[in-house]
Amino acid sequence: VNNDPRISASTRRKVLASIDQLGYKVNAIARSLKARRTLTVGFISPEIANDFFMTVAQGVENTLRSNGYNLIVCNSKESVEEERDRLELMVEQCVDGLIVAPASNRGEHFRVARDFHLPIVFVDRYVEGFEADAVLVDNVGGVYRAVQHLLDQGYERFGFIGGAPGLSTAQERYAGFLQALTDRGLPLEENWVRYGDFHTESGYRLMSELAALPHPPSCVFVSNYFMNLGATRYLIEHRGEPGTDIYLASFDDMDLSSVTGLRHLTIAQPMTRIGQRAAELLLRRISQGENGNDPIVERLPTELVIHE
Amino acid sequence: VNNDPRISASTRRKVLASIDQLGYKVNAIARSLKARRTLTVGFISPEIANDFFMTVAQGVENTLRSNGYNLIVCNSKESVEEERDRLELMVEQCVDGLIVAPASNRGEHFRVARDFHLPIVFVDRYVEGFEADAVLVDNVGGVYRAVQHLLDQGYERFGFIGGAPGLSTAQERYAGFLQALTDRGLPLEENWVRYGDFHTESGYRLMSELAALPHPPSCVFVSNYFMNLGATRYLIEHRGEPGTDIYLASFDDMDLSSVTGLRHLTIAQPMTRIGQRAAELLLRRISQGENGNDPIVERLPTELVIHE
DNA sequence: CTGTTAGCGCTTTCAA
DNA sequence: TTGAAAGCGCTAACAG
Numbered sequence: 001v002n003n004d005p006r007i008s009a010s011t012r013r014k015v016l017a018s019i020d021q022l023g024y025k026v027n028a029i030a031r032s033l034k035a036r037r038t039l040t041v042g043f044i045s046p047e048i049a050n051d052f053f054m055t056v057a058q059g060v061e062n063t064l065r066s067n068g069y070n071l072i073v074c075n076s077k078e079s080v081e082e083e084r085d086r087l088e089l090m091v092e093q094c095v096d097g098l099i100v101a102p103a104s105n106r107g108e109h110f111r112v113a114r115d116f117h118l119p120i121v122f123v124d125r126y127v128e129g130f131e132a133d134a135v136l137v138d139n140v141g142g143v144y145r146a147v148q149h150l151l152d153q154g155y156e157r158f159g160f161i162g163g164a165p166g167l168s169t170a171q172e173r174y175a176g177f178l179q180a181l182t183d184r185g186l187p188l189e190e191n192w193v194r195y196g197d198f199h200t201e202s203g204y205r206l207m208s209e210l211a212a213l214p215h216p217p218s219c220v221f222v223s224n225y226f227m228n229l230g231a232t233r234y235l236i237e238h239r240g241e242p243g244t245d246i247y248l249a250s251f252d253d254m255d256l257s258s259v260t261g262l263r264h265l266t267i268a269q270p271m272t273r274i275g276q277r278a279a280e281l282l283l284r285r286i287s288q289g290e291n292g293n294d295p296i297v298e299r300l301p302t303e304l305v306i307h308e
Numbered sequence: 309v310n311n312d313p314r315i316s317a318s319t320r321r322k323v324l325a326s327i328d329q330l331g332y333k334v335n336a337i338a339r340s341l342k343a344r345r346t347l348t349v350g351f352i353s354p355e356i357a358n359d360f361f362m363t364v365a366q367g368v369e370n371t372l373r374s375n376g377y378n379l380i381v382c383n384s385k386e387s388v389e390e391e392r393d394r395l396e397l398m399v400e401q402c403v404d405g406l407i408v409a410p411a412s413n414r415g416e417h418f419r420v421a422r423d424f425h426l427p428i429v430f431v432d433r434y435v436e437g438f439e440a441d442a443v444l445v446d447n448v449g450g451v452y453r454a455v456q457h458l459l460d461q462g463y464e465r466f467g468f469i470g471g472a473p474g475l476s477t478a479q480e481r482y483a484g485f486l487q488a489l490t491d492r493g494l495p496l497e498e499n500w501v502r503y504g505d506f507h508t509e510s511g512y513r514l515m516s517e518l519a520a521l522p523h524p525p526s527c528v529f530v531s532n533y534f535m536n537l538g539a540t541r542y543l544i545e546h547r548g549e550p551g552t553d554i555y556l557a558s559f560d561d562m563d564l565s566s567v568t569g570l571r572h573l574t575i576a577q578p579m580t581r582i583g584q585r586a587a588e589l590l591l592r593r594i595s596q597g598e599n600g601n602d603p604i605v606e607r608l609p610t611e612l613v614i615h616e
Numbered sequence: 617c618t619g620t621t622a623g624c625g626c627t628t629t630c631a632a
Numbered sequence: 633t634t635g636a637a638a639g640c641g642c643t644a645a646c647a648g
Contacts, residue, residue, distance in 0.1 A: 255537055339627075
């Protein structure tokens with residue numbers, strides 16, 4: 001059953017024939033108990049019905065599977081408490097490693113993993129208070145280049161719809177925005193900067209606030225896909241009204257980008273690649289055991305996409 | 309640890325204190341091996357980066373979790389072979405039950421589950437050759453009412469973009485379409501009926517074919533969300549060109565519907581509810597053991613949504 | 617090359 | 633009320 005090379009071909013044939021006849025399936029539970037490894041990796045995602053994270057998960061799963069590992073996906077619902085629960089669950093399930101898109105920038109609770117010699121790789125977001133491998137994207141550079149491009153196009157009145165302030169992605173994307181303006185000597189108009197929570201409704205609401213200003217921006221950068229969805233919906237619903245002649249730029253490039261009918265610009269993340277790299281790093285840690293080197297933080301590049 | 313009522317409060321306190329101090333976590337693997345149940349359910353989905361199936365999964369997970377069960381999601385990639393592999397995997401992982409959105413209308417390979425006394429509940433699609441509980445929607449009725457509504461609006465030149473011919477959903481949606489036309493005495497224009505594969509690209513391609521006809525339809529019914537995405541993209545990209553003045557109606561109501569700026573109509577499925585009911589049926593089967601009754605097939609209602 | 621045995625961490629049963 | 637022992641299905645180590 002386990003391809004032991006010492007077994008003769010004839011015996012193997014007999015065994016396999018019996019397996020077939022009896023419908024025998026190995027009991028992975030018993031095997032895992034004995035072997036002290038489950039060949040299973042956990043993925044803790046802040047959302048499960050979310051194209052971004054699920055595409056990352058797909059990247060993870062593909063490379064895990066081709067290495068004989070399985071993936072368990074679970075949902076922290078953007079809550080640190082739920083995240084802690086899922087983490088405990090994963091420890092109890094004896095997964096061999098963990099890929100986590102953290103729900104916040106707090107990382108202390110991940111320390112339990114260390115006690116159980118469970119390697120962790122973070123994706124998308126980074127945490128404080130816990131050092132581990134991470135696969136992120138170049139948020140600062142991505143936004144910087146996007147805004148630079150828009151400046152080149154002649155846009156000057158820049159609005160910004162930010163993400164949940166506690167998340168590294170939100171902070172970095174804002175930093176890129178600010179840097180781009182500053183480098184061109186453009187002042188930041190505080191009133192054009194609003195913070196949401198990365199979800200659709202906040203994008204809609206904040207866009208409505210910006211459009212309602214007596215002197216609205218002519219171009220708004222939105223910090224992620226879902227807020228962009230909300231912002232776009234506002235502009236579509238109020239098309240033609242004063243204040244809505246706004247050019248949208250946004251982090252993330254997803255299916256809907258091709259279908260809004262608005263000219264806009266997006267920053268595409270290499271989602272599958274993020275998952276793939278994370279899985280590779282994790283598998284390396286798993287095989288290394290305790291004698292690995294310092295945490296590796298990778299930043300993958302993003303790509304500017306212009307939708308005409 | 310297991311809340312045995314025979315244990316005295318003082319002993320329990322001492323035990324819990326030690327647990328805390330030592331950082332003890334139960335080993336779910338060992339527990340499962342002994343208990344012969346894992347408190348785990350598998351969900352085999354034809355796609356993992358798919359809002360529809362993942363929203364269903366969310367419904368499943370919520371109700372499982374509140375019953376102390378966990379969910380393992382895996383991906384059959386719309387392939388029967390992969391589906392068979394995942395099924396084997398789940399058997400080996402000793403899940404207590406299975407929720408499956410089947411990759412095809414063939415069901416024979418699910419028989420292995422019977423040998424291992426694994427209950428299965430199908431969702432979204434139904435199969436032949438294997439009897440089991442299922443939670444589906446009223447595809448025929450949903451499309452029927454949608455087309456009826458459009459007939460009432462005065463549309464007469466109906467096109468149809470169908471899904472993968474092997475899937476029950478595709479067949480049922482076509483049946484509803486045909487029935488609605490027939491009941492009003494409207495003939496089916498064969499040339500306006502095209503079959504895709506439920507994916508975006510086929511929607512785009514088939515819509516381009518329909519729009520290019522010398523005498524194109526004035527209204528097209530698209531059989532699911534992703535093909536609608538493709539069809540919509542075609543119409544948006546070619547807005548104003550001859551043949552593109554087409555009213556779109558589609559199965560599934562997702563984010564897309566609010567950002568295209570096109571007037572259209574959708575049929576919303578109760579995705580979370582599907583998952584919830586499937587989990588409920590499965591949990592019932594699990595607790596019943598072998599002495600359950602005949603398969604239960606539920607059809608949940610859909611809802612017509614008009615986007616102006 | 618094959619067969620036997622101990623033990624992974626837990627639960628359950630029975631004895632103290 | 634607590635402690636001891638057996639065994640879930642598997643693998644690894646060792647004996648034959």
